[in-house]
Amino acid sequence: MTNRRIVIPYKPRPFQAQIHGELDSHRWNVLVMHRRFGKTVMLINHLVKHSMTCSLKDPRFHYCAPYLKQAKKIAWDYVKRYTAVIPGISYNEAELRCDFPNGARLALIGADNAEGHRGIYSDGTVFDEYGNTDPQVFTSIFRPALSDRGGWAVFAGTPNGRNHFHELLTRAEDDSTGVWYHKILRASETNVLSPEELEDAQFIMSEEEYEREYECSFVSGARGAYYAKQLRKAEQDGRITNVPYASDQEVYTFWDLGVDDSTSIWFMQNIGKELRFIDYYENTGEGLAHYAKVLKEKGYNYGDHFLPHDAANKSVQTGKSTRDVAEQMGIKPIQIVKRAKDSQAVLAGIEAGRNIISQCWFDKKKCSAGLSALETYQAEWDESKKVLASKPKHDWTSHAADAFRTFSVGYAPKREHRSVSSILASGHRSGAWC
Secondary structure: OOOOOOOOOOOOOOHHHHHHHHHOOEEEEHHHHOOOOOOOOOOOHHHHHHHHHHHOOOEEEEEOOOOHHHHHHHHHHHHHHOOHHHOOOOOEOOOOOEOOOOOEEEEEEEHHHHHHOOOOOOOOEEOOOHHHHHHHHHHHHHHHOOOOOEEEEEEOOOOOOOOOOOOOOHHHOOOOOOOEEEEOOOOHHHOOOOOOHHHHHHHHHOHHHHHHHHHOOOOOOOOOOOOOHHHHHHHHHOOOOOOOOOOOOOOOEEEEOOOOOOOEEEEEEEOOEEEEEEEEEEEEEOHHHHHHHHHHHHHOOOEEEEHHHHHHOOOOOOOEHHHOOOOOOOOEEEEOOOOOOOHHHHHHHHHHHHHHHHHHHEEOOOOOOHHHHHOOOOOEEOOOEEEEEEEEOOOOHHHHHHHHHHHHHHHHHHHOOOHHHOOOOOOOOOOOOO
């Protein structure tokens, strides 16, 4: 970049130095690290090094935290601290962007504002606390952004239940191509924290909290997770597995409708005493026509479609409700599930879901995105009082969880099931493809 040698004021610990070398040799990287390992400092400096040395024209690198305010609070000062020695460096405080004299840019973003980055290109992206990040930020936005220039990605964080971060780790562990790298760094192994500090943490924290935060346990669910325990039991019982579609039985759908965010749909068959979730779908930025097409293409034999209360609201412009429009598109018959009038009603719906999971089976593959969200769905943390609040946290997990609550509140398990032939013979719901 210049004729002078530039020394970044960063001295990696032995484990960090080892990881830097591995990251340079692999395209996809999964790092599971205990609290206070120094991952953010390590990841920022990895991005800084690549920004300084990348041979491509106008390289672009990105650091993504679950929230923009989190990226600013945790990482922005590190960016400025470690790049201040570079002649000609400049900063855009409003955009949390660092411009290097060689044309490279390092930008900090939040998963909550990632839609604004759709269409960019990236030569390398780091996801910090990936277990708390909506996985669609990578699959829909940054995976395409990395394609044309062969960019790389790092997925780092501390466990937050057996969600998409755990699935990614499993994929890396099973990889035989050599393009994946993974590393689990437990506090009992790194010697970053003293034995006395760890002993004190064990004394103060619950065993579950300590195992999650310091020993990188995915078995311990996220703090305040509503469904983690029930889903672990379902997995132990073999109820998260391959769940085939029974074509002679109806499929019921349960929705959460999004306007500016995601719409989520669970697909369930009630066979005997089993509530079999055979599929899950979620997308964002699409109208009802898109979801009508998805339902039709899946080709299921549909029963009722359960939509939340706002589907009955009439539009001022058209005079029609979402229900009216959906039925015109063939999504019928529709059952409207009553609105939860307050936070206590929401919690009651969540509790109903917790109770009924013991009767539920989930297709491991087709429902993986929904299961990841349910596993992570948690109570909001009251930072001022240092306690869990009596309401759920609204984030990327909310859509799948709200659609599941549509099920737990709105559906009454049926004891009898008619075959397709008897349904057709009675002319049941003629004219509707859904």
